[in-house]
Amino acid sequence: MKSKTAKESYMVMNELVLPNDTNTFNNLMGGRLLYWMDICSAMAAQKHANSPVVTVSVDNVSFKRSIKLGEVLTIEAQVTRAFNTSLEVRMEVFAQNLPLGTKVKSNEAYYTFVAVDEHTQPQPIPELIPETEKEHKLYDEALQRRELRLILAGKIKPQHATGIKKLLKMLEQKD
Numbered sequence: 001m002k003s004k005t006a007k008e009s010y011m012v013m014n015e016l017v018l019p020n021d022t023n024t025f026n027n028l029m030g031g032r033l034l035y036w037m038d039i040c041s042a043m044a045a046q047k048h049a050n051s052p053v054v055t056v057s058v059d060n061v062s063f064k065r066s067i068k069l070g071e072v073l074t075i076e077a078q079v080t081r082a083f084n085t086s087l088e089v090r091m092e093v094f095a096q097n098l099p100l101g102t103k104v105k106s107n108e109a110y111y112t113f114v115a116v117d118e119h120t121q122p123q124p125i126p127e128l129i130p131e132t133e134k135e136h137k138l139y140d141e142a143l144q145r146r147e148l149r150l151i152l153a154g155k156i157k158p159q160h161a162t163g164i165k166k167l168l169k170m171l172e173q174k175d
């Protein structure tokens with residue numbers, strides 16, 4: 001299976017925030033944002049995997065700033081690392097006020113997907129090659145995030161989390 005670069009999975013999605021998307025404060029509802037993020041990240045995941053994918057985990061969704069009625073929401077998604085059948089997608093969300101010409105970052109998140117066949121059985125996926133310094137950092141850290149997820153899901157035991165152990169050792173040495 002041919003390896004692919006992180007950049008090849010890049011997806012961007014724009015949505016105009018309309019009255020039906022907002023709460024009584026005229027701010028975008030969190031659930032609607034998570035839905036759009038699921039779609040955008042699934043497209044990035046499919047682009048990397050070249051197969052259908054299902055969402056297996058949603059985490060680290062931060063809400064730094066509310067997104068207002070009439071603003072344009074821009075979601076940028078890119079795969080950080082591919083494992084065996086699963087991969088992690090990182091997203092950054094921006095709120096744009098087009099008349100004022102402003103663009104502010106509002107959210108960040110990591111979603112994990114599993115590539116599946118027509119019987120929803122997990123399928124192997126291509127390896128991901130990071131190229132830039134930022135992509136390398138995200139790639140390295142993705143192992144720790146994966147281990148944390150799998151510990152919380154009861155899929156691995158903490159003593160088998162080699163990436164987290166390495167990180168803790170490094171932090172101890174810094175103190």
Ligand SMILES: CC(=O)SCCNC(=O)CCNC(=O)[C@H](O)C(C)(C)COP(=O)(O)OP(=O)(O)OC[C@H]1O[C@@H](n2cnc3c(N)ncnc32)[C@H](O)[C@@H]1OP(=O)(O)O
Pocket residue numbers: 038042053054055056057083084085086087112114116120121122149150153155
């Ligand atoms: C785009 C959408 O919104 S899709 C709709 C929402 N999503 C769904 O309906 C998915 C429902 N879940 C499922 O069908 C199944 O749990 C599956 C297919 C995702 C995984 O099936 P499992 O029997 O758990 O498979 P298995 O234990 O072999 O794990 C498969 C992969 O998922 C990963 N995985 C499983 N659980 C988790 C978790 N909680 N967090 C992160 N990764 C996980 C595993 O590490 C493995 O990845 P790897 O092969 O890269 O090491």
